[in-house]
Amino acid sequence: MYIAYYKEYSHFLGRDMEFKVYGHSGKPCVVFPAQDGRFFDYEGFGMVECIKNYIEEGKIQLFCVDSIDLESWSRKNGDYQQRIEQHEKWFNYIINEAIPRFREIYGETSGNYYYGKFLTTGCSMGAYHSANFFFRRPDVFDSVISLSGLYDANFFFPNHFNELIYNNSPVEFLRNMPWNHPYLDIYRNSKIVICVGQGRWEEECIRDTNYMKENLERLQVPAWIDYWGYDVDHDWPWWRVQLPYFLSHIL
Template sequence: MEIQYYKEPSRFLKREMEFKVFGHSGLPCLAFACEGGRFYDWEDHGMVAALAPLIDAGKIQLFCADSVDAESWLGSGEGRARSEKQERWFNYLAGELIPRVLALNGGTHNRVALLGCSLGACHALNLYLRRPELVCGAICLSGSYSAAPWFGPYHDDLTLRNSPLEYLPLLHTEGLPSTRLAPLFLCCGRGPYEDDFLADTRAMAQALTDRRMPAFVDYWGEDVSHDWPWWAKQAVYFLPQLLQQLTSKAKPSA
């Protein structure tokens, strides 16, 4: 498997940001780890190994992003500074990392797929909803989709922008761009440590239904815990489905 490591400056964050690339070609997939996650977590916790057949076959090229969760969602400082950090990171993703991903992918794709676990699922869904022109699909596993548990009583315009459960009901559905119909998969287990994430997944599924935004929602069994081994199984299960949907959409109609 071809593996590359990058550490590059960000004008939005005014620091160097790291990311890692697995594979040589295929659908560019941008991956986010769980809360406080780092760019190496997907590799360290077996996600890359689980997806190796797709990566080695050139079906996908996996890009693992770094986070600033420790300073934003998990930070202990003043609320506005934390929300501003999160928004700058969002702008880094949309304005810097995704264009870089597409360039490194070889220019054969003009949008990326998004994968995320736990808080990373929120990051993925947030990009899917706010910048649909950049995204061809998303797989969100055991997601936490509200900023409230992380920011407590603090709330401002930027926490709202990064809280899909809060802002989705406020969106006007008239004239939504067709890119919002990109495939979206939500999944959560019903086992240990999944209670809060299961509630958020169900709430998000209802919010999407209310806005007539299609999504495939799947609830796995009571043995399925909030942990990497299950997320690996879910990623292996859903990624081929996403690839199939994208392939079907790309074929000219008869």
């Protein structure tokens, strides 16, 4: 399996950012870590191993990025505006710096520059990020696998809403999306998987998954909303089962 580590400067964040690549070709996939996680966690928790056959066969290439959740979503007692502005800088880093770089790397490893759209995935907070990026930028992403996520920004910014927070809250902006919005036809031609277990530590995630289901049904956007069993906990052992299962259908 081709594996490479990168550390490159981000002008949006004013610092070096790290990421890791697994695989040489196939569908490029941006992987977001769980809350406060790092770019190496996907490998460390066995998520790369559980889909290594897809990677080695050239069916998927993973780009595992770093988070800055501790400066934004997870930062306690911080100014809400500063927190969400920091998140937005990271959002722009991913879209405007990381994604173009991933296209170049894909060309270097596969022999062909990649002009198409990306798959994105993540677990827990990574599920939120993957859904948020997909629904905000369907011009960049055409498929998403979100496992055990929270999708309402109010959980992290209680009793406070401004435009930036609203724009990063899929539950809210989908709820209010008009029928003539140009993104709807793009969503309808994408692959959307939102999965949640019904075991331990999934209560809030079940609630937000229900909200997403209601919103997408109202908008007539086809999506695979999957509720797993009451023994399925909010934890890595189950995400290692879910990811290859959904990839077998998405790919």
